[in-house]
Amino acid sequence: MPARHPDPDFATTLQHGLQVLHCFTVGEPALGNKELAQRTGLSKATISRLTYTLAARGLVVFDAHLRRYRLGSTALTIGYPLMASLRIRQVARSRMKQLADEVGGSVSLGMRDRTRMVYVETSRGHDLSAWRPDIGAAIPMLPTAMGRSWLAQAPQALREEVLAQIEAAEPGQRRLYAAELVQAQADLKRKGFCISRGAWRSDVQAVGVPILIPQDGETLVLNCGVLTARLAPRQLEQRIGPRLVELARSVEADL
């Protein structure tokens, strides 16, 4: 049994229930109570109460054939009010698709979730089945152009706060990417975009550009990723970066 949370106002049962939901992944979409107990470290009795309750709210469904739970349709709809408040998605969509087609890559728009970036819109200009960025997918901050762009644009106090959270979650990350972050801040200031060359997915290079007008109270970031194998030398910084900056500015003008 994990130790009690030190914060007396923290609702531990709620955290445990949400922790159960995060056990479901693309690779493991169906899990039984026993597997959920193993993954969370919670007792089987606790897990069965949590899955029972999550099922009552439609967040999981019991697949009688597999005798395991899957995420339910509420998992699909619960985030919709947030998506609907991001009008920028509709404004940017056709322009994102156009750029994705033009460079044969992926163009996405992301929002920060504590220590990671979550895609809220994405357009593909390629047909690679192994690389399908999707809405709701989360990527880390320090290794990616999108995350670096967010960190580079943030006011120093906020940047420090987020970096401290990242360090707490993954010790060593901060030092590992210290030079890249300094570079990202310089790039953002001088060129308007930040770069990552294969630090997250080794076969992909990407540029990121922050959207300067806050959306739903947050700074969103646009990125454009292309397979390294499809990039001409210096194409990323000379062509794609400036194109993404242009796209961001044109979207902002229409917000």
Add this chain to the structure above:
Amino acid sequence: MNQSDDKDRQFATTLANGIDLLLCFHAGEPSLANKDFAERTGLSRPTVARLTHTLTLLGYLRRDPATARYRLGAAVLGLSHPLLASMRIRPVARPMMETLARDIEGAVSLGLRHRIHMVYVETARDSEDFVVTPDIGAPIPMLATAMGRAWLARATAEDRRSLLNQIRVAAPAEFERYAAAVTQAREELASDGFCSARADWQPNRHGFAVPLQGWVDGTQFVLNCAVASRRGGFAQMRREIGPRLVTLAHSIEFALGLR
């Protein structure tokens, strides 16, 4: 939200209450205060405060310090991703849906039922400017749309009865207006293999839908297409597009080994 099972010993009330706070949000109402949560859920202010505090720490809510109002946090979006990304049907259906969307100059979507609504899980559009297409995750009424009707027409008599009852209670006006459409949809599905909706839900837009044969990933999926009305009118579009959607459904079923 307070269902009878909530009194069950097996029920984790704190978890259910926390989820109910997240479900208080609706499109067009992006921020809520503790007072709003308390009013909508019937929970006490201290209970609400404890839950919003926890949900904020976990990234499910964001608190605006200036107004003390809450917005949904990006962590809620992470819940849908494993579900969407593990659906075998999406990558299989997508390229075929794109071809049809181009041919009919409309939008082709794949959806499933969520309580008394339908929800899209994938959409292929002929043009990215076809803005009227609902987003992934957006609730779509059942009785007014071809997709919802197709689901009801394919359902077992028991499921259909139960769903229609729930719709009658929750959306009496929709029920009054469209209840007869279900009988028509069943006849249409039996004779032509698809269901249609003639500018019922959105003006100047017709919908056609086919329920997939057999379940994939434990789910009954429905395929639909939406097209702006054009010359020749509904009858001609129905003749041209309906059978093409049926063919698309067959191809997807075949590719998934359902036939």
